[in-house]
Amino acid sequence: MNGSVLSVRDLRVNFQTNGSKVSALNGVDLDLAQGESLALAGESGSGKSVLAFAVLRLLDDVADVEGKILFEGEDVYQMAHGRLLDIRGKGICLVPQSPGTAFDPLRKVGVQISDFIRKVEQIDAADARSRSITEMDRLGLRPVKDTYENYPHRMSGGMLERSLIACATATSSRLVIADEPTKGLDRRTKDIALSALLSTAENGALMMITHDLTSAKRCERTAIMYCGELVEIGPSESVIEDSVHPYTKGLIRSMPERGMTPIPRRVRSDPGGGCRFYSRCNEASEKCLFHPDLRMMRGREVRCWNVDA
């Protein structure tokens, strides 16, 4: 694909635990083009973060990873270790999920940010410092000089989250993968953080993992994950405002402003051979005992038998 930043082909990730096999990702196909932003939503345990880590080849020794991940045409799982270190951070920048533990408690937050900028952009310490201060200021971490000199334990979760985002937005990585970047932020700071993240997508791409469908709507495309599979993927407007998959509809219904009704029943640990959502679906029929494929319907791809074009 022309201008493709990331393409994931039939990605399968299995974890081996005491003899039993847990499948975290079950054949994920995904493409991110230059300048595109994608939101990845789904319940906890649906494999969103595993996907992020798999893209960075950080699951290497704990999981079996099958399939292909191409970053700008290069297979992440075939490249030499040195090249991989180069791509992590410089090519693909991860905003990790837990801001509370993502910073070294013994080093100043600002120093950790400018250290990273220095490494990626190859600039000197003073430049890196001023650039990280600018970026922290843009993200509303004020008074910025004090924040720069602070240690992580003296900052709130929301401040640390924004500091993490500053790492990604101060550098020009080709792909930013943000794992729940709006956690712990209020409306206004969330807006600032989202705008900063989306602006990085202008000369690269953004993949944002989120539970918050309102934030997801600001991305161009939204993908909904369930049990390690994409169940609906398409333009955010149509996926969120006019969803067709029963699972997506359930997620929308569980939003606070849409009635806050959770999806009934729990995720089955062994989903069986049919549709993985079968046991919880209120629209299930006999056809659902067979595994559905993603089909193009009404402007998006859906993995459901019961949706008609």
Place this chain on the structure above:
Amino acid sequence: MRTWKGICAYIVRTWRGLETYQKAGVFILLLLITIGSLAPWIAPYDPLQTGTPFQSPSFTHPFGTDNLGQDNLSRLIYGIMNTIKIAFVAALVSLAIGVSVGVYSGYYRGWREDALMGVTDLFLLIPSLPLMILMASYLEPSEWNIVLVIGFLWWCPTARVVHARALQVRNQGYVRSALALGYGGPYIIWHHILPNCKQVIIAKFTMGVALAMLAEASLSFLGLGDPLSITWGSMVNLAYSCGGFANDLWWWYLPPCIMITLTAAAFFMVGGRKNEGRRWQI
């Protein structure tokens, strides 16, 4: 760049963070080091100057004289720096080896860990004091033998403790984020693993100095140290071999024993950390 002001502020902050007994330990050590480094001006006599042997304590010789008539107090003061220097260097050597092995195997894991920790276990099996006696008696008598023996034998406990701590630290979120951001092993070890192992490294170092002092004293007492260097251990040895113990000349052998105990205790005090007010955890 750190300025003088910054360094002073750092020292003050560190000092305030210390427990009372740690402050006491630091105080004792600073006092000893001051006296020791000013030995040529403070000591009343040249430690090698001979005179009337076996004198009892008096105003001219507060701790009496030894079998050659050398002033015991002067030898005690000159012994401070020799003893601390040997112990310090020995502890430093064992610390350098132990920390490298521990951090390296703890961070990289895999076959490197198996190999290095296997070697550590092997070294732990070697009984150190008999080997020290053996080595010291075959090598030329020199104070650096002790450094060699202690340095190359006592890194194992340090390696194990640092290894355990490194295993904890490498699973922390910040190490994982550093990996995700493309930092390589050396950077992560230097900037994240080592600083976060600081506590156990410092504790192990001060304990190492104390233990090295005791080992030096034992070897010197057994006559395996350098007979020409003035250390507290060699003073006790002299008192033992020249009748100080037999004739109960306590002012000869007791002061160096007390000094060894005091200094070792001071090092333990600096490095030790009280655990819930009950136990001493090193």
